[in-house]
Amino acid sequence: MNILIAFYSRTGNTKKISKLISNSLNCEYEEIIDLKKRTGFIIGFLKSGYDATRNKSTSINEIKKDPMIFDLIILGTPIWNKSMTPAMRTYIANNKSKFKKIAFFCTEGGKGGIKTFESMANLCDIEPISTLEITKKEIQKGYHLEKINTFIQELKSK
Numbered sequence: 001m002n003i004l005i006a007f008y009s010r011t012g013n014t015k016k017i018s019k020l021i022s023n024s025l026n027c028e029y030e031e032i033i034d035l036k037k038r039t040g041f042i043i044g045f046l047k048s049g050y051d052a053t054r055n056k057s058t059s060i061n062e063i064k065k066d067p068m069i070f071d072l073i074i075l076g077t078p079i080w081n082k083s084m085t086p087a088m089r090t091y092i093a094n095n096k097s098k099f100k101k102i103a104f105f106c107t108e109g110g111k112g113g114i115k116t117f118e119s120m121a122n123l124c125d126i127e128p129i130s131t132l133e134i135t136k137k138e139i140q141k142g143y144h145l146e147k148i149n150t151f152i153q154e155l156k157s158k
């Protein structure tokens with residue numbers, strides 16, 4: 001199966017998980033870059049959270065890998081205000097017509113993953129074959145590795 005991981009990460013947690021999944025599956029990845037400034041407390045946190053809550057799109061980098069040629073797209077996003085990030089929303093809106101199968105993962109403080117996966121599935125117009133929610137605490141304690149393994153086994157079985 002030809003697999004692509006498409007992820008957005010502001011502070012590195014989602015990127016770290018993306019790389020671990022990509023190494024395990026030996027698959028390609030596309031890093032989605034938000035071209036809006038997202039650093040600092042006011043813009044990075046408050047404005048970004050507001051943008052996510054209001055279902056805002058944003059400007060993203062030019063995509064290098066055509067989702068059309070992949071059998072499965074794994075979409076990874078941090079949770080912002082119990083929502084997907086504007087960068088992930090924009091990527092999905094621009095590319096969903098090319099998705100065949102999808103799976104989701106997120107990193108989060110601890111709240112909003114399930115609700116976010118529901119809105120991502122609605123936006124994609126198809127259901128994910130598997131999902132994975134990882135908290136910052138789980139990453140710190142090293143529990144993420146086992147969860148990633150389970151996720152990968154699920155993907156391989158479908």
Ligand SMILES: Cc1cc2nc3c(=O)[nH]c(=O)nc-3n(C[C@H](O)[C@H](O)[C@H](O)COP(=O)(O)O)c2cc1C
Binds near residue numbers: 111
């Ligand atoms: C603007 C903003 C809003 C956030 N809102 C939530 C939230 O609603 N629920 C939650 O569990 N974590 C929330 N977080 C925490 C992030 O989801 C978490 O730190 C994530 O791992 C960051 O991923 P990254 O390092 O890939 O950017 C928020 C973080 C930011 C910056």
